[in-house]
Each structure stands twice: as structure tokens, then as C-alpha cells.
Amino acid sequence: MSREQPLLVVENLVAGYEPGLPIVNGASIHVEAGEIVAVLGPNGAGKSTLIKAIAGLAPISGGAVTFDGRDVTRLPAHRMIRAGLAFTPQTENVFASLSVDDNLQLAAGALAKALRAGRVAATYAAFPDLARQRRLPAGRLSGGQRQMLAIARALLVAPKALMLDEPSAGLSPKLVEMVFARLADIARSGVGILLVEQNTRAALALADRAYVLVQGRRRHEGPARALANDPMIAALYLGGVEIEGAPR
Amino acid sequence: MTQVLVDGLMSGVLIGLGAIGVTLTYSILGFANFAHGEFISFGAYATLMIASGISALVVGSDQGIGALSISPAVIAASLLAMALTAGLALALDWILFSRLRGKSAAISVVMASFGASMAIRAALEFAFTSRPTYFSRDLEIARPIGLGLKATPDQIALITVAAALLIGVHLLLTRTQIGRAMRAVSENQALARAAGVDVDATIRAVWALGGALASAAGVMLGLLVQIRPFMGFDLLLPLFAAAILGGIGSVPGAFAGALIIGFGEAITVELAGAEWRAAVAFLILIAVLIIRPTGLAGRPT
Numbered sequence: 001m002s003r004e005q006p007l008l009v010v011e012n013l014v015a016g017y018e019p020g021l022p023i024v025n026g027a028s029i030h031v032e033a034g035e036i037v038a039v040l041g042p043n044g045a046g047k048s049t050l051i052k053a054i055a056g057l058a059p060i061s062g063g064a065v066t067f068d069g070r071d072v073t074r075l076p077a078h079r080m081i082r083a084g085l086a087f088t089p090q091t092e093n094v095f096a097s098l099s100v101d102d103n104l105q106l107a108a109g110a111l112a113k114a115l116r117a118g119r120v121a122a123t124y125a126a127f128p129d130l131a132r133q134r135r136l137p138a139g140r141l142s143g144g145q146r147q148m149l150a151i152a153r154a155l156l157v158a159p160k161a162l163m164l165d166e167p168s169a170g171l172s173p174k175l176v177e178m179v180f181a182r183l184a185d186i187a188r189s190g191v192g193i194l195l196v197e198q199n200t201r202a203a204l205a206l207a208d209r210a211y212v213l214v215q216g217r218r219r220h221e222g223p224a225r226a227l228a229n230d231p232m233i234a235a236l237y238l239g240g241v242e243i244e245g246a247p248r
Numbered sequence: 249m250t251q252v253l254v255d256g257l258m259s260g261v262l263i264g265l266g267a268i269g270v271t272l273t274y275s276i277l278g279f280a281n282f283a284h285g286e287f288i289s290f291g292a293y294a295t296l297m298i299a300s301g302i303s304a305l306v307v308g309s310d311q312g313i314g315a316l317s318i319s320p321a322v323i324a325a326s327l328l329a330m331a332l333t334a335g336l337a338l339a340l341d342w343i344l345f346s347r348l349r350g351k352s353a354a355i356s357v358v359m360a361s362f363g364a365s366m367a368i369r370a371a372l373e374f375a376f377t378s379r380p381t382y383f384s385r386d387l388e389i390a391r392p393i394g395l396g397l398k399a400t401p402d403q404i405a406l407i408t409v410a411a412a413l414l415i416g417v418h419l420l421l422t423r424t425q426i427g428r429a430m431r432a433v434s435e436n437q438a439l440a441r442a443a444g445v446d447v448d449a450t451i452r453a454v455w456a457l458g459g460a461l462a463s464a465a466g467v468m469l470g471l472l473v474q475i476r477p478f479m480g481f482d483l484l485l486p487l488f489a490a491a492i493l494g495g496i497g498s499v500p501g502a503f504a505g506a507l508i509i510g511f512g513e514a515i516t517v518e519l520a521g522a523e524w525r526a527a528v529a530f531l532i533l534i535a536v537l538i539i540r541p542t543g544l545a546g547r548p549t
Contacts, residue, residue: 057438077441087442095432095439106428110444153443 006030007192014062015053023049025216031192038203041213047196055087086154090165093150096139107156127152144175161192168199180206204228252514260510261410265465267490267502269458275434275497279357286368288480291333291463292470298325315401317386326467330460337459372477380474489529495543
């Protein structure tokens with residue numbers, strides 16, 4: 001396995017649900033181990049489709065995805081997690097009718113039998129709130145706990161990278177802070193994180209680097225701090241600061 | 249009057265075995281499978297064929313065990329028939345339904361299942377004629393079992409077996425990895441894939457489970473009443489009524505619905521006469537659709 005190239009490399013990816021109508025149109029991004037990368041952009045820019053296509057949940061019609069030195073373009077989603085790439089969708093990211101414990105046990109199914117019990121126990125140790133509610137149907141958890149369960153479920157298999165579609169969706173600012181602090185911890189443990197976000201400010205505060213996606217293409221790339229302080233980008237794509245003379 | 253307890257329980261568990269397959273197929277694949285009734289008939293005929301083969305080979309294997317009319321040959325044959333019916337369900341999915349999945353509207357899949365139902369039924373009629381047949385011609389006499397109730401030894405044995413199967417299914421769904429995967433796929437396929445579940449393998453397991461349980465129901469119905477090519481089709485309405493009453497997708501719900509329909513039928517036969525039996529499932533189904541369309545355990549969709 002060559003470790004010269006980044007953990008996750010996406011090259012000229014073309015993806016979408018209708019043939020001939022790509023939503024992602026030649027996007028190239030990469031994520032290093034232990035790095036947090038945010039994908040930002042206006043509504044309908046194809047952020048969600050990009051991350052789903054990498055995860056194997058949206059049809060890919062062109063380009064390549066390489067993960068951990070291995071070509072994983074068009075690998076079925078359930079094999080992706082075995083390759084070490086975990087994904088949590090935007091909404092409905094836990095099984096509401098299953099108990100917290102069943103949600104985690106289900107995810108453990110991707111591991112070898114001998115490892116399952118140990119990983120579930122380790123996950124409960126890392127998320128004590130979930131351990132206290134293991135018998136509760138996941139649908140009755142609060143929004144913040146649900147997001148934690150979704151992240152715990154994704155981390156259970158000890159992936160090398162974690163992709164999240166709008167982890168802040170529907171959460172109060174306080175909970176966003178809590179979830180993002182957790183993501184920072186996870187990255188420090190060496191896991192590469194790719195997140196798609198509408199909540200630009202919070203995402204740029206968390207991320208090391210960010211891409212701005214417009215109409216399915218990468219429009220800007222840079223260190224998160226530089227993007228956050230670039231008034232032009234803020235005004236154009238991020239719905240942030242208004243500056244005089246900028247086109248609306 | 250107390251006899252309705254035995255009769256109701258018997259038809260309740262029988263309908264329950266069939267309704268579980270209907271409700272699982274519906275919740276995972278999103279269509280009402282009309283061919284499910286034919287899995288029941290196919291299982292009964294497959295058992296009949298295999299049992300006659302076994303009794304020809306093994307002398308005495310066609311004699312009832314103890315007071316039962318059920319012979320060792322039928323028991324062995326019913327196990328093989330469960331596997332064969334599971335195979336039939338898988339073959340039907342492979343030949344027909346998997347090709348329509350994701351490409352056609354739900355109604356075309358329902359129509360396809362209706363066509364498959366007619367084709368299998370016609371094949372059974374062609375092979376075995378429409379004349380009813382029996383596993384055994386032994387007459388069974390109902391005996392008192394206490395509390396003023398009477399039951400034949402066959403009824404007691406079959407209720408026990410059906411109850412054991414239903415408990416087994418419940419444990420499978422709640423305690424095993426494949427059971428969790430089935431519930432996960434029925435709730436959210438995309439998330440199940442992301443969580444590492446092989447959705448195609450899970451769908452195959454659901455077909456096999458539904459087919460095997462339907463086959464068991466067919467053998468029981470054949471032992472209690474008779475074997476006819478229409479036996480499964482005639483049971484379809486109670487099956488759907490039980491699945492909808494319980495809340496489509498819910499296995500405990502389907503089982504509760506089946507018991508309600510079973511007791512409803514037994515009470516009606518007792519009070520109004522056997523010709524009203526078929527009306528019960530209809531009336532309960534209509535009442536549920538009007539009063540509580542999501543069923544007893546249903547989640548709003």
C-alpha cells in the first residue's frame with residue numbers, strides 16, 4: 001500500500017441520478033489521515049450527491065475514487081464500510097424503530113465475529129450517554145443524542161475515514177458545538193473527516209481545509225481560515241458577510 | 249361456545265404464519281405479493297409428494313404417531329417442503345421481481361405477483377387436478393382437554409408447532425444479525441447499506457423465510473382441512489387483513505392481527521354459521537382501513 005498519496009482521493013468525479021444530467025460535474029478533492037475537510041457551497045451545488053457518490057449511494061458516471069491506496073469507485077456501499085470508509089447520511093441517520101443497542105449491533109455485523117462484542121463495549125465506553133439508553137428505540141432519542149448515535153455507529157467499525165452529510169442539521173448551536181468538538185477529537189485520533197455543511201461558520205471554524213462547490217464543480221479550495229476570512233467568498237457562496245459592490 | 253377458543257387459536261396461528269411473510273415482503277420490497285397464497289398451496293403439495301415417496305421407501309412411515317394422524321413421513325416431508333418453497337420464493341424473485349425492482353411502479357409489481365399467483369395455481373391444478381386430497385384419511389376425534397374444551401390431538405400438536413415457529417421468528421428478528429438487518433432494511437435501505445448491510449442478501453433471506461413459513465402453514469391447513477390448489481388463494485384475504493390490521497411491516501402486529509381474525513372467524517361460525525366465515529376478514533379489514541389505516545402497531549408513513 002503506497003502512503004505517498006492522501007487517504008481519500010477523488011478525481012474528476014461525475015455523478016447524478018439521471019443519465020446525462022450530472023449533479024456532480026468533475027469534482028476533485030482529497031482528504032489526508034487526521035485531517036478535517038469541509039465541502040461548502042450554495043443549495044443544490046451537489047455537495048450531498050458528491051458525498052453519497054463517494055459512499056457508493058449515488059450512481060457514478062465518471063472519474064475515480066481511491067481510498068487507502070485502493071480503487072473504490074463504484075464499490076457497493078455495504079463493502080465501503082469494510083474497506084474502512086464510514087458514512088452518516090443527513091437526516092434519518094439512525095434506525096428509529098431499532099433500539100440504540102440494535103443500531104450498534106447491526107453496525108458491528110461488518111466486523112469479524114470475534115471483534116464485535118469488544119468494539120460495541122468500546123463504543124459504549126466512548127459514548128456513556130448511549131450506554132445509559134441502550135434499550136430505548138433510537139427514534140425516541142433527542143436530536144443531539146441521535147447525531148451522537150449516528151457518529152458512534154459509523155465509528156464502531158474503527159474506520160480510517162468518516163464522511164458526514166450535514167452533521168449540524170436540526171441541532172441547536174450548543175449541540176453543534178458539542179458534536180463538532182467530538183469530530184475534532186475523532187480527527188486527532190487519526191481518522192480523516194470529510195463533512196458537507198450548510199452551517200458555514202461552524203464548519204470553517206472546525207475544518208483544516210475547505211472546498212467550495214458550485215454547480216457540481218470545485219470553485220475554491222483553501223485552508224479553512226483563509227476561506228473564512230475571504231469576504232468575496234463569504235458574500236458569494238456562504239451567505240455570510242455582505243460587502244459593498246459584491247454581485248448579489 | 250368455549251370451543252371458539254381452540255378453533256380461533258388454531259386458525260389464528262395458521263393465518264399468522266402466512267401473514268408474517270406478507271408483511272415482511274411488503275415492508276422490505278414495498279408491494280403486496282399475491283403469489284404468497286400459492287407458496288402455501290405449493291408447500292402442501294410438495295409435502296404430499298415427498299411424503300408419499302418416503303412412505304413407499306420406508307415401511308410403516310405413513311402411520312400416525314400415537315394418537316395423531318400425522319405420520320413421520322409427513323413430518324420429514326414438511327421440512328423438505330419448507331426448503332423447496334423457500335427455493336420457489338427465491339426463484340420467483342430472481343426470475344420476476346428482481347427485474348422489476350426500482351424500474352417499475354409498485355402497481356406493475358403487484359400485477360406481476362398476481363400473474364405469478366395464477367400461473368403457479370394453474371400448474372398445481374394441472375399436476376394434481378382441482379379435486380381435494382388429504383394427508384391422511386384417519387378420522388380424528390376431539391377429546392376433552394380440560395376447562396370444558398375439546399381438541400383433536402392434531403390440533404394440539406399443530407398449535408404447539410405453530411407457536412414454536414412464531415416464537416422462533418420473533419427471536420430471529422430481535423436477537424440475530426440477519427433479523428436486525430431485516431428490520432433495518434425495512435426501515436431505511438440507504439442507511440442499511442451505509443451501515444454495512446448487504447441489502448440484496450437480506451432480501452433473499454426474507455423471501456426464503458416467508459416461503460418456508462407459508463409452506464408450514466400449507467401443511468397445517470392440509471392436515472386440518474384438505475389440500476386443494478385454491479387453498480392458499482382462499483387464505484390470501486385473511487392474510488392481508490391480518491397484516492394490515494397489525495400495521496403493515498410489523499411482525500408482532502401481523503401476529504396479533506392474525507389472532508383477532510382467527511377468533512373473529514371462530515366466533516362468527518359459532519354465532520352465525522360457517523357461510524359467514526369469509527366475511528369476517530373483509531369486515532375487519534374495512535373497519536381498520538376506516539378507523540385506523542396504519543393498523544395496530546403501524547407507524548405513520
